[in-house]
Amino acid sequence: MTAADNDHRPAPAPDIPAGAVPAYQASADTSAQAASAGGRAPGRRRTDPLDIGIVVVVLAVIVTGALTTRFFSLANARAILASTAWVGITAIGATVVMIAGSAVSLAVSQTATVVAMIFLATQQFGLAAAIVLALLSGVAMTALQGAVIGFWAANPIAWTIAAGFAIGGVATWISGGTTVYPQVAAFSGLNDTPLGLPLAVYVLLAGTAAAEWFLRRTTAGRHMYLIGENPAAARAAGLPVGRVTVIAWAIFGACIALTGVFLAAFNTSANAGLGGTLSLDAIAAVLVGGTAIGGGKGSALRTLGGALLISAISDLLLLRGFSTGIQLLVKGILVLFVVIAVHVRAARGRG
């Protein structure tokens, strides 16, 4: 049976989201999510496998950290925060999109790269103009992807792979495949470290607070949880699914653009590889924060926690002399562990 067939009849059961949501993205526990959407009743909090697991991991980090010289030092805390900032800012945007039910984007690295190039190429117009242009281009590129996903229910993975090819291709075409250098360095102020912390850390904290407020306190934010929960029901209830999805992606675009700006300012030049593994790093941070890939659950604050946890563990492994390979391995296992815990919790809520 195809998705189109599905749409003409009432959904046979609440745990089959009619239409666009494929199985790898729709968890089998949609009905459980309905019970716990937004925030569950405070009285119902029993032992939660996810919370226990996170506490165990954090305790393990603290104990190992205490046994590691220099882990608990102000300089190292700064290093952890600084290394969280770039991925963290993008991850905040990725959280909003995942909550709104659009799963993930695989075009993040390319978008950040192009934004960085635009930012550096427009330095001669002044810092403010360059930032505005960078933000506008990031929002435009990403919101356009969101429009196709929101209005036509296009598959986010395939569509963002296509968008990644298009963005990367156009960027290479225009830049001629060379590294972009700025004419003047108006961006040097962005590398300042007030109170010993990079500016990006403050942007990350402010962005987290703003996203958290937006998701909890605004109509569009609440709509995102409902749409992520069950897009078919949201559409049937008359929610503006397309428009809200575009808003979520526009926020994502602004976050990617901010990361691109900081990447550009830090590297002082931009080539095609600048974005690196940003796409996957951001998804990993969101997942470790406990946001469900199927949408409808999660928070920006938890993503910040996830990003910090990943950075702290990588930092700890680095201090203890493990290679980047081992750091990646541990990160992957951590993501897997949290994903399993999130779904065991959802399954228990259903039973």
Next chain:
Amino acid sequence: MIRRLTARPEALVPVVALPVVLIVFLCTPLVSGRALTTFDVFNTFQGLAQLGLLTLGLGLTMIAGEFDLSVAGTYALGGMLAVQTGQSSAVLGVVLAAGAGAAIGAVQGGLIARLRIPSLPVTLATYIALLGLTSAMSGGLSVTYDNSGATLWIDHPIADIFSVPSLVTLAAFAVAAVIFGGTRLGREVRAIGGDRRASRVAGVRVARRLVGLFTVSGTLAALGGALFSYSYASANPNPGLQPLILAAVGCLVGGVSLVGGRGRPAGLLAGALSVALLGQVDAITAIPDYYTELLYAALLGVIVAIDAPGLRRGLDRLRARALTTRVPARHD
């Protein structure tokens, strides 16, 4: 027949894409000014061997409505494992790589099927972990494969246009096509992808089939990685997402839907062959990379648009309206 195809535009994609790409391939002498040789065909099949097994594994999970992102990691691990363990005996390296791939796939399939966890986050986590493992195995560096006898043997032309990896790839597709067409398995896998609850109610052993599919996709990815690194006489700890993305393009061009429930191995072969032909067209005409990127973007864009339920709903509505105005009594 024609009505059936127009009602299901995604089935048309491989039927149209492969001939179009083939025509473009046959037209390349107009640009390069050099006639096509059997060596170009050989290279096309080499390209197919690089992508084909990955495409088949990814495609089979996609037909069942899952998405095995970890194949990119298994591919890297398979290549590294084969090179490191196969220095004296190439066969041992391939067997170990395929075994590791099967084990990784089985564990993931078990998690996804038994705990009913969505496959995307699970396979993403596995992908990251496998990249780390591969990098840790090699200290983050490329490892060369010194068994030059094996490297020469694996790439020697067979019947002018084939090599061992491309024949293995074609054989894998043939086996998959026979099993899918000749047994209940094909229909069961499509049923799992189309409507999992209904297939479970109808008596399909969903969990067992999913574990099997992920085991197959892990094995194929590791095998593909092993053959590729033997052929290049080195293993790269991080081949990046490019192989996965090209394999996904191959699947989508091959008529597999990301929603699940659609597609067959023959279509996957057509998709993988289209991508391989396009790669060869690039190589012959030496056009800039960004043309290829834009071409892939356009190709995927068309497929995504065809696949998008919202767009389809709109078109259905238009078609229904057109029908009701012409034949008032009939409803779609």
